[in-house]
Amino acid sequence: MANLHITEKNYDDALQIYNKTLEKNPNSMVALKGVMDATTAQGKPENGIKILKKLKKKHPESINPTLILSASHLKNREYDDAIQYAQQASKLKPDNQKINHLLATTYYLKSTSLIAEKDVPGALKFVRKAHKKSPNSIPILLANIKLEMQSNNKALGEKIAQKFIQNNPENHQGFEILGDIQIRQSRFIEAVENLEKAWAISQNHLLGMKLFRAKNALRQDDDSLKHLQQWATNSDDDPERQFTLAMAYQESQQPAKAIEQYEAVLQRKPDHVVSLNNLAWLYQEAGHEDAERLAKKASELAPKSAAVIDTYGWILVLQDKNDAGIKVLKRALELAPKNKYIIQHLAEAQAK
Secondary structure (H helix, E strand, C coil), rough: CCHHHHHHCCCCHHHHHHHHHHHHHHHHHHHHHHHHHHHHHHCCCCHHHHHHHHHHHHCCCCCCHHHHHHHHHHHHCCCCHHHHHHHHHHHHCCCHHHHHHHCCCCCCHHHHHHHHCCCCCCHHHHHHHHHHHHHCHHHHHHHHHHHHHHHHCCHHHHHHHHHHHCCCCCCHHHHHHHHEEEEECCCHHHHHHHHHHHHHCCCHHHHHHHHHHHHHCCCCCCCHHHHHHHHHHCCHHHHHHHHHHHHHHHCCCCEEEEEEEHHHHHHHHHCCCHHHHHHHHHHHHHHCHHHHEEEEEEEHHHHHHHHHHHHHHHHHHHHCCHHHHHHHHHHHHHHHCHHHHHHHHHHHHCCC
16 A cells, blocks of 8 residues: 555655554564655655664664665765664674675775775775675675775785685686786786686677787787787677777787778777777878868767867867867867876977
């Protein structure tokens, strides 16, 4: 009956039924969630929080009000309150896996919020707590490794990665992140070995470029592109694979081959912004008449990308359209006022 009242938007009637249910059974998950759903639908979720807090105070042994309070605060990104209630629930049932998972989630999301605030020490503190509560969670474990590395705890980060691989040998992410660690330490031989293991399990653009660049660092020029060439050949109708190969050719100073691959991408995805941008620049270097057209199209598709706008502006300048180029470069600088390349391009254009 209460659900019917909510469907018909009779929220006060629904709340009366839910409150009567909770008087008899303060642990009723249906009624607890119903209270939050009804008060949220009224635009007054704080009223639901008040009801649950009173219920929790009256029945401290009832765990579900505490769980719903934690989940509600979590939904509102009120992480400190969510953590507080999850911790209280964990004390009531310390061995409950679902509760420990909730607590780990609150710690993890608190950590991500601190990362956004550039508080790495604070983020590391909470992600370690999350990992302790949920050691098999892949997102939490990987976040822990990354934060350990950012905090210069390289040995610990590598140890966690190794343990992850041991427990998850079929997951490419462990090998990939171990390769990342080794690249940061210029241990390219080991990095290539682990990135190749990751590539054998799963292939994607980012991993493919990491392996290519690690091989390049070892001057494995003949071998660095083979995995990408084979990957692209195995699926001629996948533009993302051709795009990855195009980028690798461009970085390898093979412009003709890069142009061929970018053109193939654009045949299938004519609005692929990065391909348009990169091909425009390669065309400009080759003296191709379509350089400006492609750069302009890319800038129209990505008006908030400083790098794309910079390419268009600089191509205009190089084609002796200085006034138009300066105007575009100023727009790029507004988007990225500290970008040294845009500053340099604009200065050179204004000096002409």
